[in-house]
Amino acid sequence: MTRMRKFLFAAAVLAVVGMSTSGASVAKAADRMVVERAWTRATPPSAKTASAYLVLRNAGSSDDRLVRIESQVAETIEVHSMTMDGGIMRMRRLDAPLTIPAGGEVRLDPGGLHLMMMGLKTPLREGDRIKLDLVFERAGRVAVEMPIARLGATEPPR
Amino acid sequence: MIWLRRIRYALWGAVGIAGFLAMAIMLGWWTVDGPGARAIRNAAPASITEIGGPFTMTDQRGRTITDQDIRGKPTMMFFGFTSCPDVCPTTLSDMTGWLEALGPASEKINAVFVSVDPERDTVEQMARYLSLFDPRILGLTGTPAQLEQMARNYRFYYRRVPLDGGGYTMDHTAMVYLLDRDGRFTSTIDYHENRQTALPKLRRLLGAGSAG
Numbered sequence: 001m002t003r004m005r006k007f008l009f010a011a012a013v014l015a016v017v018g019m020s021t022s023g024a025s026v027a028k029a030a031d032r033m034v035v036e037r038a039w040t041r042a043t044p045p046s047a048k049t050a051s052a053y054l055v056l057r058n059a060g061s062s063d064d065r066l067v068r069i070e071s072q073v074a075e076t077i078e079v080h081s082m083t084m085d086g087g088i089m090r091m092r093r094l095d096a097p098l099t100i101p102a103g104g105e106v107r108l109d110p111g112g113l114h115l116m117m118m119g120l121k122t123p124l125r126e127g128d129r130i131k132l133d134l135v136f137e138r139a140g141r142v143a144v145e146m147p148i149a150r151l152g153a154t155e156p157p158r
Numbered sequence: 159m160i161w162l163r164r165i166r167y168a169l170w171g172a173v174g175i176a177g178f179l180a181m182a183i184m185l186g187w188w189t190v191d192g193p194g195a196r197a198i199r200n201a202a203p204a205s206i207t208e209i210g211g212p213f214t215m216t217d218q219r220g221r222t223i224t225d226q227d228i229r230g231k232p233t234m235m236f237f238g239f240t241s242c243p244d245v246c247p248t249t250l251s252d253m254t255g256w257l258e259a260l261g262p263a264s265e266k267i268n269a270v271f272v273s274v275d276p277e278r279d280t281v282e283q284m285a286r287y288l289s290l291f292d293p294r295i296l297g298l299t300g301t302p303a304q305l306e307q308m309a310r311n312y313r314f315y316y317r318r319v320p321l322d323g324g325g326y327t328m329d330h331t332a333m334v335y336l337l338d339r340d341g342r343f344t345s346t347i348d349y350h351e352n353r354q355t356a357l358p359k360l361r362r363l364l365g366a367g368s369a370g
Contacts, residue, residue: 114244
């Protein structure tokens with residue numbers, strides 16, 4: 001299963017690299033992704049996980065997919081869902097890359113979709129900022145800087 | 159010759175029955191006690207009167223706490239773990255806010271946080287974590303067996319879920335239980351329930367507590 005995923009992922013990356021180097025689909029001005037309302041929360045001293053939230057607005061004319069998230073702050077960052085079912089909270093990785101429809105937006109908010117940062121290198125301190133790179137299939141690499149709200153916050157800091 | 163054939167049929171029949179029985183036993187074991195058993199601990203209890211009962215856990219100061227220690231005052235009880243990135247810190251901050259909003263009445267209610275992650279949530283870890291919230295919140299952790307006993311009696315669910323690249327997270331019941339002064343379950347406050355409905359529930363619980 002994981003081998004299959006790795007293979008598919010590698011194939012996707014190769015496809016993207018191949019297309020961009022051949023010049024067939026170099027990220028045009030139209031393939032723009034706007035990131036808004038990005039934020040995360042402070043973590044307790046020995047926490048290894050944290051979640052981050054943002055809104056992705058696809059200003060381009062084709063659907064786009066978030067293929068990878070990179071950052072110095074954590075070893076792995078994935079898009080996870082959180083569901084509440086009969087009072088039971090579950091968090092799972094999305095099975096497929098997050099798709100942002102052309103002209104549409106996808107919101108990652110507390111209690112729903114979120115960026116799950118695993119293997120935090122250092123705890124996140126309120127008032128600091130962290131940097132992430134979101135890599136999209138079409139829009140390419142988008143750098144995001146986000147503020148750290150207090151622990152237990154349900155909204156971005158003002 | 160006909161006898162031999164009959165014996166052969168009888169033997170094959172016996173093999174068939176033995177095979178069927180073995181499979182039935184295996185299947186039974188698999189779904190009840192084996193790997194196919196559901197870890198769920200009655201997420202939707204048949205009757206609310208079944209919620210509650212004995213427990214023995216350790217608080218963030220290292221003291222042994224049992225169900226008897228929280229009797230005499232109504233209780234709000236929440237289940238989670240300290241490396242939970244979203245619902246737990248949010249709910250503990252809600253609890254902190256409710257205690258503040260209750261004012262002096264907050265002294266007449268127990269606020270309890272039960273860890274469903276005994277592996278990582280040591281007493282020291284609980285103390286560090288809870289120092290970030292209202293100091294009146296009592297954090298309970300214990301051995302896996304103590305937690306299991308409490309989960310059985312209080313009908314909350316938890317399950318360990320491995321993450322890619324090592325580590326794990328926990329699925330768990332994420333509502334706040336409200337218990338009366340005799341430790342009986344009365345109702346819940348759900349995740350993201352706003353202050354307008356949460357506070358009246360707590361006041362009602364406190365009112366019932368002092369009248370009864």
